[in-house]
Amino acid sequence: MNLKELATQLGLSPTTVSRALNGYPEVNETTRERVMAAAKRNNYRPNTRAIRLATGRALAVGHVIPIATRHEIVNPIFADFIAGAGETYSRNGYDMLLSVVADETEETTYRELKLRGAVDGVIVHSPRMDDPRIALLRDIGLPFVVHGRASGSALPYNWVDVNNRRAFHRATEFLLDLGHARIALVNGLEYMDFALRRRSGYVDALASRGITADARLMTSDQMTEVAGFEAAQAMLAMPDPPTAFLVASMISAMGVRRAIEAAGLVMGRDVSVIIHDDDLSYLKNGDAVPIFTATRSSVREAGRLVAEMLLNVIAQGDAPPTHRLLEAELIIGQSTGPAPGPRSTPEGMTGTMHP
Amino acid sequence: MNLKELATQLGLSPTTVSRALNGYPEVNETTRERVMAAAKRNNYRPNTRAIRLATGRALAVGHVIPIATRHEIVNPIFADFIAGAGETYSRNGYDMLLSVVADETEETTYRELKLRGAVDGVIVHSPRMDDPRIALLRDIGLPFVVHGRASGSALPYNWVDVNNRRAFHRATEFLLDLGHARIALVNGLEYMDFALRRRSGYVDALASRGITADARLMTSDQMTEVAGFEAAQAMLAMPDPPTAFLVASMISAMGVRRAIEAAGLVMGRDVSVIIHDDDLSYLKNGDAVPIFTATRSSVREAGRLVAEMLLNVIAQGDAPPTHRLLEAELIIGQSTGPAPGPRSTPEGMTGTMHP
DNA sequence: GAATCATCTCAAACCGCTTTGGATGCGAGA
DNA sequence: TCTCGCATCCAAAGCGGTTTGAGATGATTC
Numbered sequence: 001m002n003l004k005e006l007a008t009q010l011g012l013s014p015t016t017v018s019r020a021l022n023g024y025p026e027v028n029e030t031t032r033e034r035v036m037a038a039a040k041r042n043n044y045r046p047n048t049r050a051i052r053l054a055t056g057r058a059l060a061v062g063h064v065i066p067i068a069t070r071h072e073i074v075n076p077i078f079a080d081f082i083a084g085a086g087e088t089y090s091r092n093g094y095d096m097l098l099s100v101v102a103d104e105t106e107e108t109t110y111r112e113l114k115l116r117g118a119v120d121g122v123i124v125h126s127p128r129m130d131d132p133r134i135a136l137l138r139d140i141g142l143p144f145v146v147h148g149r150a151s152g153s154a155l156p157y158n159w160v161d162v163n164n165r166r167a168f169h170r171a172t173e174f175l176l177d178l179g180h181a182r183i184a185l186v187n188g189l190e191y192m193d194f195a196l197r198r199r200s201g202y203v204d205a206l207a208s209r210g211i212t213a214d215a216r217l218m219t220s221d222q223m224t225e226v227a228g229f230e231a232a233q234a235m236l237a238m239p240d241p242p243t244a245f246l247v248a249s250m251i252s253a254m255g256v257r258r259a260i261e262a263a264g265l266v267m268g269r270d271v272s273v274i275i276h277d278d279d280l281s282y283l284k285n286g287d288a289v290p291i292f293t294a295t296r297s298s299v300r301e302a303g304r305l306v307a308e309m310l311l312n313v314i315a316q317g318d319a320p321p322t323h324r325l326l327e328a329e330l331i332i333g334q335s336t337g338p339a340p341g342p343r344s345t346p347e348g349m350t351g352t353m354h355p
Numbered sequence: 356m357n358l359k360e361l362a363t364q365l366g367l368s369p370t371t372v373s374r375a376l377n378g379y380p381e382v383n384e385t386t387r388e389r390v391m392a393a394a395k396r397n398n399y400r401p402n403t404r405a406i407r408l409a410t411g412r413a414l415a416v417g418h419v420i421p422i423a424t425r426h427e428i429v430n431p432i433f434a435d436f437i438a439g440a441g442e443t444y445s446r447n448g449y450d451m452l453l454s455v456v457a458d459e460t461e462e463t464t465y466r467e468l469k470l471r472g473a474v475d476g477v478i479v480h481s482p483r484m485d486d487p488r489i490a491l492l493r494d495i496g497l498p499f500v501v502h503g504r505a506s507g508s509a510l511p512y513n514w515v516d517v518n519n520r521r522a523f524h525r526a527t528e529f530l531l532d533l534g535h536a537r538i539a540l541v542n543g544l545e546y547m548d549f550a551l552r553r554r555s556g557y558v559d560a561l562a563s564r565g566i567t568a569d570a571r572l573m574t575s576d577q578m579t580e581v582a583g584f585e586a587a588q589a590m591l592a593m594p595d596p597p598t599a600f601l602v603a604s605m606i607s608a609m610g611v612r613r614a615i616e617a618a619g620l621v622m623g624r625d626v627s628v629i630i631h632d633d634d635l636s637y638l639k640n641g642d643a644v645p646i647f648t649a650t651r652s653s654v655r656e657a658g659r660l661v662a663e664m665l666l667n668v669i670a671q672g673d674a675p676p677t678h679r680l681l682e683a684e685l686i687i688g689q690s691t692g693p694a695p696g697p698r699s700t701p702e703g704m705t706g707t708m709h710p
Numbered sequence: 711g712a713a714t715c716a717t718c719t720c721a722a723a724c725c726g727c728t729t730t731g732g733a734t735g736c737g738a739g740a
Numbered sequence: 741t742c743t744c745g746c747a748t749c750c751a752a753a754g755c756g757g758t759t760t761g762a763g764a765t766g767a768t769t770c
Contacts, residue, residue: 002726013750018728028748045470049407050726053755058404060452067438076637079429083422086455095473097415098451100441115400117756118450225609226642251637254580254609261616282431282606287581300429357756368720373758383718405756408725472726714769723760733750740743 060095062119066103084303167295167328168201179339184217184242228255244272272336290333297328415450417474421458439658522650522683523556534694539572539597583610599627627691645688652683
């Protein structure tokens, strides 16, 4: 059933029916009700393809997911982010278009999305430092919002980001306040912008207490369980091991915890751990009591906000760039405690672990 | 630059240009080359919206992701599955449309996708027993492929699935061969079809060795770290604890491992663990040596296959339903070993753990 | 030389909707 | 009575492609 059929059935012109359904004022209220009723009765839905062509709008938003060929990692936060963004789109009658592409064809993909008229705007994921996508998208005139920021980019752009710097600054201070002096950073890959900012927050917090960050206590790798394990294991085997870890993600932290336990230590007593918790729905940080002390910020909520911002940008068109900086919450869990004093051996065991 | 402009620039009719670009035979080769060159030179891309309207095809595939309101879980395998499917779509010029919907509106979503003409077909995720979506989609005439199967469905349909039954049958036998008699099953929620099949494989393997499955050794819950931990912890505290665990996922298994270690036991020596490994890119089961012994089947590969099947179904239209049953591979890792004999205490310690 | 045919090209209809630019009818104001 | 404005409705022209049916051209056949 299409518009024309519905119109003839009603004895009206397609024009009037279209206007009635779309809430235009130049149609009699009784007529509108009649049209509405008939549309419902016939289960009529306007054909999206036709609307798109007629209005010149795609009514769709693109998410381009580069599959890095270097290390084939699908981002674990992706599903939750998408879930958040998707809710916003559904609510506003937009479709979400996903493009999974090899990262060397990412630029082409954006260009084609624009040329083909497949989307009205895009979300930029996982920005890197000096991310070239920002200039590109500005250049081809495709509205976009970045999830995160790209340090070094001179051009203004729309973004939604967590205050990673402050989160890790605060977490570091929290550990310092607990008496920890040797605090390790198990960071994500540092070409990712958020990882850079986290390190800077950590380094600065140490510096403001007169501590120079020890390069041997900073690692930067993929955020996997195995990488977390190996990093922590190596550091715990050092002659002067850290008493606390700042860890980039829940998954890495599972590896860190395993290394701690494998060393015969107890997390929260012998070694403290603070993680950044994206509040992933399939990786909850405990139920009532959080397992890990964490800087928490829901990536799903971020997805919602990013999507809303993009829809605004698409609607407004020429407004100046908007930003939104989300503060992470510091959640106290069971993984942190006062630094074990070198001479006070609470249970007569810890001393042996740090020869 | 649109078709008409390109045509006038070439001094040809839109008809000829369209045919030249789409490889129709009734156009002179030299003309075709001239057209192709001009198209490339002008960076011309046909407008997708127009193609869709003119051809009556959506050139898009839908993935409807229900966000269960009961327990707000975004499926962790989702990202990898999508990555696999996405590759296939890109390669074939299809777009992937994601709909994230509250699960009570899932039916409506399918109906609207069809009525609006937004997609040519859909993928059905996480089928449950007697899944109503199969009848629904058949009813509304929307081509679809199920990732998994829906036990109890009388109607034929297209599916791609892992042989979960055989995988868990085999894993159970493997443990039995190692001498384990008390084998626990930490399963996913059993309204999910795959969980049912896994249990059946496990129960049957036990039965064929004359062992009746012990209900206290079977749990069924969400596949989270915490749930895995709690299930394993409870079972290890039983008077006659299991010596081996069969675990539904990598994430659950991390919890199981934690429970094992918390009980002062060593995984692979005191307690064996076999997991099902979906080969998620962000949750690798070790690097060179697998950490966990596992039944492995790449969900990303499954995504590719499901997508290919759907594109075939869309192209063929009336072909009889197709199936594809993937066999999981049994990967031997470090988490399994012979059952610790009740009297032989290899290192003089294990005995104390089972009072 | 006329008829036939294959090859190449084009004009125009169409996909299903939106939107511009009138038409129509009616009551109010002059 | 005539004009004007307002409220309603409609015909037709689009959006940018595909596709049908037919025309033009030149070569081939008899």
